[in-house]
Amino acid sequence: MSDFTPNIQAFCCHYTSQQTCVEGKAGLQADGFPATVTLNRAVCTGKLQVSSLLKAFEDGADGVYVVGCPEDKCHNLMGSQRAAKRVAAIKKALAELGVEPERIEMFHLERGFHPELVAVAREMDKRIRALGPSPLKGESK
Amino acid sequence: MIVAERKPIDEIVRMTMSHDRILVLGCRGCVSVCSAGGEREVEILASLLRLGRRKEGKPVTVVEATLVRQCDREYIDGIDKWDGQYDAILSMACGVGVNFIANLRPTDMVYPAVNTSFFGGSAEQGVWSEQCAGxxxxxxxxxxxxxxxxxxxxxxxxxxxxxxxxxxxxxxxxxxxxxxxxxxxxxxxxxxxxxxxxxxxxxxxxxxxxxxxxxxxxxxxx
Incomplete structure (x- = not known):
């Protein structure tokens, strides 16, 4: 397990991921952003479909998370609230399949530059390393 | 409309475990309106089914399709176009659709992906309530x-x-x-x-x- 390198897919909205545009991958990693996390930018997390997040698991993700605006301050009013409900629906489906629901998470962050973007990435990296490879990859059977 | 909701995915994985090629078949009628078995739900179920089967070490091939309705013979006949591509049909229509497939395709295996619940309407977004007992x-x-x-x-x-x-x-x-x-x-x-x-x-x-x-x-x- 110690040589496990997680594949974590993050889906961030345009507003919460502005830092990534300015700093670039190297700049983010210099801030402590884990290399195990791949950022996928979306115009708004409300645009993310359940099937898009499931596809990340199908494509081999060990963990998936969504970063949207604060619940009451979404640039598109309710986009991040919708995303949170979709993440919750996937948590329920993962639990039904006997998979840890914590493999997917929703975070609400302020837009722009802030250390929390790095903090949630590190939190997910730590969480997924502890959980180990996703059983949805079918490698344990 | 007829209101339905998808069965728990573990139940669906278990009931279809013996099949290696599954046609997940949606319906653009009532179950599409109540977001239980339309095109979007077919896409989600197909993904969950592939993930669930991979977890069990029994990968599955899933064909995704949606009929205009599953409660009319002429649309059920349209299943012919997927002949040879599936071992079982997983219907996301209400129970009427599952019965119609069973009635009209005597040798096809067909399974229900939703629980058909009641005749109702949408009281508010995401909420349905029973209004008629038929x-x-x-x-x-x-x-x-x-x-x-x-x-x-x-x-x-x-x-x-x-x-x-x-x-x-x-x-x-x-x-x-x-x-x-x-x-x-x-x-x-x-x-x-x-x-x-x-x-x-x-x-x-x-x-x-x-x-x-x-x-x-x-x-x-x-």
Whole structure:
């Protein structure tokens, strides 16, 4: 397990991921952003479909998370609230399949530059390393 | 519309485990409107099915398709185009669709992906409530358009039970007492005296208690 390198897919909205545009991958990693996390930018997390997040698991993700605006301050009013409900629906489906629901998470962050973007990435990296490879990859059977 | 909801995914994975190629078949009718079995739900179920089967070490090939309806012969015949591509059909239609596939395709294995729940409407986004029981003998003209058969927990026909409190049902306090609502509506529309008429013991034979029901329209049959 110690040589496990997680594949974590993050889906961030345009507003919460502005830092990534300015700093670039190297700049983010210099801030402590884990290399195990791949950022996928979306115009708004409300645009993310359940099937898009499931596809990340199908494509081999060990963990998936969504970063949207604060619940009451979404640039598109309710986009991040919708995303949170979709993440919750996937948590329920993962639990039904006997998979840890914590493999997917929703975070609400302020837009722009802030250390929390790095903090949630590190939190997910730590969480997924502890959980180990996703059983949805079918490698344990 | 007919309201349904998807079965838990683990139940679906278990019931279809013996098949290696599954046609997940949606319906653009009622289950599409109530977001249980339309194109989007087919895409989600297909993904969950692949993930669930991979977890069990038995990967599956999933074909995704959606018919205009699954309650008419001509649309069921359209399944022919996927012949040879599946071992089983996982229908996301209501129970009518599953039965139609079983009726018309005698050698196809077919499984239900949803629980068909009730006849209802969308009270608000994401919320559906039962409005009609399909009892086959409509009395809505006597009750101000509000159905005590479907919406009273006891299907009472002569006013509320003794447990109604503050206009709420004693069985489900979150639900309005429909007899209170019937009373208020008839009063509001000046027809309260209708409530004085006694409903006789009801003949439930039209409600399916005598077996499957059928309607034949001679003006339409060929």
């Amino acid at each position: 009892c086959g003998n409509c009395i809505l003209h006597l009750t101000g358009g509000l159905c005590p058969v479907a919406r009273c927990a006891k299907s009472l026909m002569n006013g509320p039970c003794g447990g109604s409190q503050g206009g709420r049902c004693e069985i489900h306090p979150e639900v309005p007492c429909i007899w209170q609502a019937i009373h208020d509506r008839l009063e509001r529309t000046g027809r309260k005296e209708q409530l004085l008429a006694i409903s006789p013991i009801r003949d439930w034979s039209s409600a399916g208690h005598g077996g499957p029901r059928k309607i034949v329209r001679d003006d339409l049959t060929v």
